[in-house]
Amino acid sequence: MAMTMTEKILAAHAGLSGVHPGQIINAKVDLVLANELSAVVAIEEFGKIRGAEKVFDPRKVVIVPDHFTPNKDIQSAQVAKKVREFALAQQTLYFEVGRTGIEHVLLPEQGLVRPGMLVIGGDSHTCTYGGVGAFATGVGSTDVAVAWALGEVWLKVPPTIRLEFRGKKRPWVSGKDLILYAVARLGVDGATYSALEFTGEGIADLSVAERLTMANMAIEAGAKNGIFAVDAKTESYVRDATDLSYTVYESDPEAEYAQTVVFDMADIEPQVAFPHLPSNSKPVAEAGDLSIDQVVIGSCTNGRIEDLRVAAALLKGKKVHPRVRCIVIPGTQKVYLRALQEGLLETFIQADCVVSTPTCGPCLGGHMGILAEGERCVSTTNRNFVGRMGHVQSEVYLAGPAVAAASALSGQISGPEEL
Amino acid sequence: MIEGNVWKFGRDIDTDLIIAGRYCNISDPDELAKHVFEDFDPTFAGRFVPGDVVVADANFGCGSSREVAPLCLKAAGVAAVVAPFFARIFYRNAINIGLPIFELPDAARYFEQGQGIRIDPDKGTVVNLSDGTSLQAVAFPQFMQKIIGAGGLLQYAGERLRGLENDR
Numbered sequence: 026m027a028m029t030m031t032e033k034i035l036a037a038h039a040g041l042s043g044v045h046p047g048q049i050i051n052a053k054v055d056l057v058l059a060n061e062l063s064a065v066v067a068i069e070e071f072g073k074i075r076g077a078e079k080v081f082d083p084r085k086v087v088i089v090p091d092h093f094t095p096n097k098d099i100q101s102a103q104v105a106k107k108v109r110e111f112a113l114a115q116q117t118l119y120f121e122v123g124r125t126g127i128e129h130v131l132l133p134e135q136g137l138v139r140p141g142m143l144v145i146g147g148d149s150h151t152c153t154y155g156g157v158g159a160f161a162t163g164v165g166s167t168d169v170a171v172a173w174a175l176g177e178v179w180l181k182v183p184p185t186i187r188l189e190f191r192g193k194k195r196p197w198v199s200g201k202d203l204i205l206y207a208v209a210r211l212g213v214d215g216a217t218y219s220a221l222e223f224t225g226e227g228i229a230d231l232s233v234a235e236r237l238t239m240a241n242m243a244i245e246a247g248a249k250n251g252i253f254a255v256d257a258k259t260e261s262y263v264r265d266a267t268d269l270s271y272t273v274y275e276s277d278p279e280a281e282y283a284q285t286v287v288f289d290m291a292d293i294e295p296q297v298a299f300p301h302l303p304s305n306s307k308p309v310a311e312a313g314d315l316s317i318d319q320v321v322i323g324s325c326t327n328g329r330i331e332d333l334r335v336a337a338a339l340l341k342g343k344k345v346h347p348r349v350r351c352i353v354i355p356g357t358q359k360v361y362l363r364a365l366q367e368g369l370l371e372t373f374i375q376a377d378c379v380v381s382t383p384t385c386g387p388c389l390g391g392h393m394g395i396l397a398e399g400e401r402c403v404s405t406t407n408r409n410f411v412g413r414m415g416h417v418q419s420e421v422y423l424a425g426p427a428v429a430a431a432s433a434l435s436g437q438i439s440g441p442e443e444l
Numbered sequence: 445m446i447e448g449n450v451w452k453f454g455r456d457i458d459t460d461l462i463i464a465g466r467y468c469n470i471s472d473p474d475e476l477a478k479h480v481f482e483d484f485d486p487t488f489a490g491r492f493v494p495g496d497v498v499v500a501d502a503n504f505g506c507g508s509s510r511e512v513a514p515l516c517l518k519a520a521g522v523a524a525v526v527a528p529f530f531a532r533i534f535y536r537n538a539i540n541i542g543l544p545i546f547e548l549p550d551a552a553r554y555f556e557q558g559q560g561i562r563i564d565p566d567k568g569t570v571v572n573l574s575d576g577t578s579l580q581a582v583a584f585p586q587f588m589q590k591i592i593g594a595g596g597l598l599q600y601a602g603e604r605l606r607g608l609e610n611d612r
């Protein structure tokens with residue numbers, strides 16, 4: 026039976042020789058992730074499962090407080106405390122402030138997600154880990170609680186949509202631009218319930234960081250997961266992170282795809298997604314004159330060292346536009362330290378950026394850069410829904426780190442070529 | 445039997461509109477319910493009548509995995525949500541926490557704001573009481589009926605867990 030990578034991983038974890046789209050399976054999970062917000066609900070739910078006292082395997086349960094940490098207010102502190110106590114009592118993997126970071130930057134960096142794994146997480150951007158060839162999908166807190174108890178999850182096998190990127194990328198184009206472009210083509214519901222498999226020469230050229238960025242936004246087209254074939258780049262990335270073993274699955278050449286969408290890399294310019302949907306993207310060259318108030322560079326989408334390097338290269342020796350607040354948020358402590366060692370932090374500070382400790386912060390309108398009424402922000406995050414970063418009448422424009430840095434300098438939405 | 449009036453929504457209603465991120469550190473359902481659809485219409489929570497039904501166009505619940513989205517709808521007294529299809533995590537969460545949802549092709553075409561609606565959850569029939577149109581929602585797969593039958597995923601897990609222990 027010819028299968029896609031996604032189908033092979035699911036079959037292996039369900040103990041089946043084959044699966045087909047639409048089939049409902051009970052699969053064993055290799056890792057269950059929760060952040061403090063999903064964990065606090067899951068802890069309640071876990072308590073309601075009759076007979077559940079210990080998590081199924083504490084080394085396969087990871088809790089990452091990242092959304093409102095360092096605690097932004099009393100309520101968040103209470104939540105963080107409850108979650109911490111649970112993690113300690115259950116001896117799960119847990120990353121405290123000072124060792125933590127944004128979950129989806131942290132887990133690949135720590136080698137906790139590896140090729141061939143089946144990962145679920147109480148966070149919709151859990152799909153990020155497809156960037157290293159894992160099956161990973163976001164679930165709700167009840168699913169997390171049940172997976173803590175049973176080590177299993179019910180899943181409907183998704184049909185796979187293949188996205189093929191042909192040719193070489195144009196200057197200044199990054200993984201973020203490719204995914205914004207693809208989401209615009211597919212629409213926010215174009216891949217609902219489906220797996221997105223990213224293929225083609227354009228993909229082979231990308232760094233693992235860029236693949237993680239792209240898989241991260243698979244959910245923005247409604248997909249269940251996004252996935253990339255494992256190649257030498259993936260293996261060296263994973264080997265740098267861990268000695269733990271992993272399994273490589275490949276899609277069979279005769280595997281069945283629900284659809285194949287072909288993109289020509291020659292058509293793809295640096296993008297910006299206009300409010301209020303991630304699918305509203307257009308080339309930044311067509312953005313027009315839109316002055317901005319804030320720039321955010323960070324998040325689980327673009328908070329990796331590679332992203333900071335791109336931004337710093339543009340900001341070096343220059344100053345952020347006097348009207349603009351530019352907030353840089355390294356994704357994890359390790360990224361933060363690397364940025365320090367490479368001199369990037371100095372570049373940011375001399376350019377008049379503020380540099381924050383790792384946190385989700387403004388991405389979900391939590392803290393560290395909330396927008397007022399009528400304000401406009403260019404952000405390397407993944408969602409620009411109404412009110413996402415603050416006031417309901419504020420606007421978020423999604424872009425890659427190059428466009429974000431260029432816009433910070435010019436004070437309006439602009440591409441790096443214009444500098 | 446579910447019977448109430450229709451609250452009509454468009455397509456791509458995202459979880460940030462259902463409950464804004466700034467309230468996601470609240471776990472008390474009643475407190476959450478006060479902010480339901482606040483960024484969509486700040487007067488909504490005050491006007492909504494428990495027992496009424498949300499009818500939306502495609503892709504209801506897209507965006508984040510926040511389970512507080514279906515939870516706060518349930519707490520606000522939303523008796524059911526009817527849409528052509530739901531974003532997948534919302535769909536899962538709704539089933540898992542016991543918020544009745546119904547997939548009805550072209551749902552938004554058949555209902556206007558304020559019309560009467562009756563749903564038979566067992567048969568999946570959806571009736572527009574204002575003009576008499578009777579429609580059929582998509583049936584749930586068997587596995588999900590098992591979860592619903594057990595009273596939600598937690599109860600189902602409890603049963604499984606005891607089953608597993610018996611196996612040992």
Ligand code: SF4
Nearest residue numbers: 150324325385388389
């Ligand atoms: S950075 Fe934003 S999108 Fe990513 S996990 Fe945090 S809140 Fe979610």
